[in-house]
Amino acid sequence: MYGLGLSLVDWLIIAIYFGFVLGIGFYLRRFTRSDEDFFLAGRKNSSWVAGLAFLSANLGALELLGMTGNSFKYGMYVAHFYWIGAIPAMLFLGIYMMPFYYSSRIKSVPGYLKLRFDEKTRVLNAIAFAVMTLLVSGINLYAMALVLHTFLGWNWDISMWASAATVALYVSLSGLMSAIFTEIIQFFLIWFGLFLVAILGVIEVGGIQEVFNRVPEAYARLWANSADPSQNGMMVTWGGIVLGLGFVLSFGYWTTDFLVVQRAFSAKDLRSARMAPVIASFFKMALPFIVVIGGLVALVLSRDPNSGFSLLHDGSKINYDSALPMLIARYYPTGLVGLGITALLAGFMAGQAGNISAFNTVWTYDIYHSVINRNASSAHLLWMGRVATIAGILISVVTAYWAKSMPTIMDYMQAIFSWVNAPLFATMLLGMFVKWITPNGAFWGLLAGMTSSFTMFLAVRFHWIAKSTITLSRVASDMAANFWRAWWAWLICFGVTILVSLFTEKKPEKELVGLVKGLTDETVDQPVPLLKKPEFWAIISFVVLVILNIYFW
Amino acid sequence: MLQSEAKMKPIWYFVGLVLFSIGFIILLSGLYHLFVPHTTHKVLAHLYPDVWWGGLMTVSGVVFILLSRKSVVE
Numbered sequence: 001m002y003g004l005g006l007s008l009v010d011w012l013i014i015a016i017y018f019g020f021v022l023g024i025g026f027y028l029r030r031f032t033r034s035d036e037d038f039f040l041a042g043r044k045n046s047s048w049v050a051g052l053a054f055l056s057a058n059l060g061a062l063e064l065l066g067m068t069g070n071s072f073k074y075g076m077y078v079a080h081f082y083w084i085g086a087i088p089a090m091l092f093l094g095i096y097m098m099p100f101y102y103s104s105r106i107k108s109v110p111g112y113l114k115l116r117f118d119e120k121t122r123v124l125n126a127i128a129f130a131v132m133t134l135l136v137s138g139i140n141l142y143a144m145a146l147v148l149h150t151f152l153g154w155n156w157d158i159s160m161w162a163s164a165a166t167v168a169l170y171v172s173l174s175g176l177m178s179a180i181f182t183e184i185i186q187f188f189l190i191w192f193g194l195f196l197v198a199i200l201g202v203i204e205v206g207g208i209q210e211v212f213n214r215v216p217e218a219y220a221r222l223w224a225n226s227a228d229p230s231q232n233g234m235m236v237t238w239g240g241i242v243l244g245l246g247f248v249l250s251f252g253y254w255t256t257d258f259l260v261v262q263r264a265f266s267a268k269d270l271r272s273a274r275m276a277p278v279i280a281s282f283f284k285m286a287l288p289f290i291v292v293i294g295g296l297v298a299l300v301l302s303r304d305p306n307s308g309f310s311l312l313h314d315g316s317k318i319n320y321d322s323a324l325p326m327l328i329a330r331y332y333p334t335g336l337v338g339l340g341i342t343a344l345l346a347g348f349m350a351g352q353a354g355n356i357s358a359f360n361t362v363w364t365y366d367i368y369h370s371v372i373n374r375n376a377s378s379a380h381l382l383w384m385g386r387v388a389t390i391a392g393i394l395i396s397v398v399t400a401y402w403a404k405s406m407p408t409i410m411d412y413m414q415a416i417f418s419w420v421n422a423p424l425f426a427t428m429l430l431g432m433f434v435k436w437i438t439p440n441g442a443f444w445g446l447l448a449g450m451t452s453s454f455t456m457f458l459a460v461r462f463h464w465i466a467k468s469t470i471t472l473s474r475v476a477s478d479m480a481a482n483f484w485r486a487w488w489a490w491l492i493c494f495g496v497t498i499l500v501s502l503f504t505e506k507k508p509e510k511e512l513v514g515l516v517k518g519l520t521d522e523t524v525d526q527p528v529p530l531l532k533k534p535e536f537w538a539i540i541s542f543v544v545l546v547i548l549n550i551y552f553w
Numbered sequence: 554m555l556q557s558e559a560k561m562k563p564i565w566y567f568v569g570l571v572l573f574s575i576g577f578i579i580l581l582s583g584l585y586h587l588f589v590p591h592t593t594h595k596v597l598a599h600l601y602p603d604v605w606w607g608g609l610m611t612v613s614g615v616v617f618i619l620l621s622r623k624s625v626v627e
Contacts, residue, residue, distance in 0.1 A: 009582045013575050020571050031561050049564055184564050185571050196606055200597050333595050335582035335603050339575060
């Protein structure tokens with residue numbers, strides 16, 4: 001256990017944060033009167049609110065700690081998760097997919113599957129999403145308690161129950177609206193709380209160029225060593241990065257995962273909904289300036305015997321996740337330590353709230369209202385949303401205790417996304433852009449994709465087949481296996497969906513108007529000036545992405 | 554009736570309050586430690602990051618509050 005050492009001022013700052021999130025929950029309750037207020041924040045958010053919430057729902061503390069540690073381990077390669085592994089998908093969502101999602105006035109991603117295909121495809125996806133969300137939520141809760149215990153010496157049970165109770169309270173009071181409010185506060189706290197670590201690190205090392213000069217060359221490059229997996233720490237080829245991460249996992253997550261897409265649904269109009277992921281893309285591209293620079297600074301300092309800096313060890317293993325907390329301990333005086341810890345706490349709790357607000361929506365609309373009680377009133381659905389919030393948190397706590405008794409479950413986190421999201425992206429892509437895809441094609445394709453991904457995971461895990469069979473390379477890491485498994489799951493879903501669609505009954509075209517390209521009016525937006533067009537900002541974002549990739553090639 | 558007439562403050566107002574509250578505490582703590590030095594040594598402490606970063610947060614918070622104090626969400 002390593003104590004960062006909190007003073008009274010640091011505790012005061014943490015207490016202010018807790019006071020604010022609870023106060024906001026109570027304040028917003030009076031504006032939460034209908035199910036749409038609770039589940040979709042009344043659809044009245046501006047593009048900036050929806051956009052920052054869209055990004056923040058994904059910006060958990062685990063990611064910040066993990067990616068800073070990964071940057072220490074792999075170098076600039078981690079930036080792939082923020083650039084090619086996010087930006088093209090976010091722009092594609094905003095420009096091409098959002099018109100179908102938003103214009104159909106659906107309340108969830110499974111809701112789109114119901115309109116485009118049928119009830120069984122919707123329920124299949126809803127159940128998979130609900131299970132995935134609660135699993136991830138529980139593992140996050142466990143990880144949060146572990147981090148707080150490791151770095152602050154806090155009691156495991158108290159920190160877990162206190163944060164779970166806080167999230168349960170403010171999400172059950174006002175649903176998505178309070179989740180979005182706290183996510184945006186978290187966004188600012190993370191930038192103010194953690195960007196200073198990178199700034200001070202760069203100052204200590206002697207400038208950004210000096211940071212790159214003092215790490216091994218392979219750690220300072222994005223693509224130059226990607227042809228041979230043995231030449232980069234992640235042991236993945238450019239093919240795995242482009243197909244697995246850049247295409248399937250990234251598009252699968254950013255365009256179909258209801259946790260993030262729900263934030264864009266809360267926008268007040270179609271233009272704002274389309275702008276949300278485009279705005280978010282700029283901030284996503286900037287995040288490596290916290291995590292990658294922080295990780296590289298930690299690497300530089302740990303290679304310098306005079307710096308007195310080293311990461312923590314768990315027995316003989318290096319604890320890479322300790323990179324960011326150790327930098328905080330190195331630079332931050334009283335007060336700033338409280339801010340840094342509050343930023344991490346805010347990240348954990350906002351991530352928890354994001355999972356729970358997505359779960360309660362999918363449970364209430366796509367399982368409860370769709371299968372169990374079709375005649376429920378708006379007031380009843382609002383009540384059910386609150387019950388689902390409490391139940392979801394309790395299941396997360398149980399999952400967290402399960403994870404505590406079996407820590408290897410953490411290894412499955414990345415894999416879970418390739419079971420659910422990767423095949424779903426094939427279903428969505430075909431559903432939105434190919435009008436002859438049938439309901440049975442979508443259902444059996446999705447089932448085949450999910451099953452095959454899970455089977456591949458088990459096959460490698462229990463050594464039924466070699467990892468290299470999936471990754472098509474001699475050497476491969478678990479991450480490379482995740483990338484490639486996602487690709488194969490997507491391809492299987494894509495192929496089975498098309499094959500079954502060729503032999504099964506199509507939906508009448510009149511039922512697909514507004515849901516499929518070619519049957520939808522192309523003038524999706526009101527005429528607006530150039531500077532307000534999502535397409536204009538998407539092009540700027542894409543140009544910045546290209547420049548960053550060329551600069552760090 | 555009263556409830557339906559209530560106007561919701563925008564999120565930016567709350568962002569301003571949070572940044573101001575936390576930033577001001579950090580700034581005050583930093584100023585205090587200009588006169589009463591920290592007992593634990595921190596790297597780059599001579600740059601007084603708590604003073605200027607706390608100050609930056611405080612100013613940012615005030616800007617958010619001023620810009621959004623009269624706004625309401627329709």
